[in-house]
Amino acid sequence: MERVSLDPVLPQNPKVFILVTKPGNLELRKQEYYANNGNSFWKIVYELTGEIFSKNYAQRIDFLKRNHIAIWDVVQFGERINPGAQNVKNEVPNPINEIVEMYPSIKQIIFNGQKAHDLYRKHFTKIEGIIYDVVLSTSLANTRFSFREKLNNWKEKIV
Numbered sequence: 001m002e003r004v005s006l007d008p009v010l011p012q013n014p015k016v017f018i019l020v021t022k023p024g025n026l027e028l029r030k031q032e033y034y035a036n037n038g039n040s041f042w043k044i045v046y047e048l049t050g051e052i053f054s055k056n057y058a059q060r061i062d063f064l065k066r067n068h069i070a071i072w073d074v075v076q077f078g079e080r081i082n083p084g085a086q087n088v089k090n091e092v093p094n095p096i097n098e099i100v101e102m103y104p105s106i107k108q109i110i111f112n113g114q115k116a117h118d119l120y121r122k123h124f125t126k127i128e129g130i131i132y133d134v135v136l137s138t139s140l141a142n143t144r145f146s147f148r149e150k151l152n153n154w155k156e157k158i159v
Contacts, residue, residue, distance in 0.1 A: 004091075
């Protein structure tokens, strides 16, 4: 079984915990969340805060931490069949609920897409007192929705 997860981004006192399925091959190679420029994640989270968008990855991580946003992959290990979020079998999850319990400042878990939510539900039970929301996937593959629709959906869900 191969590791299919990046390290978590865990700021001090995170308020929002964004869960994603697993990184793609580009993300694993670069060791960067959302390394594919076609993914709208970074543009959306910058837009939500009103901060000026940065292309620099280290600045992006600092931005998440400054805004008390944690991020991690639901899947830690798995057998990769093909590229893509749907293509891992026999997955082993990261210890998501343990992290939530370690950081009582977390008030909301956001699932970036339905697949992340489904994987979480497969391996975990919800924790009382946490708000759970599924947002439209920021993936380039999610062509059903425009950037503006994704952004508006995220705006509606983020507490």
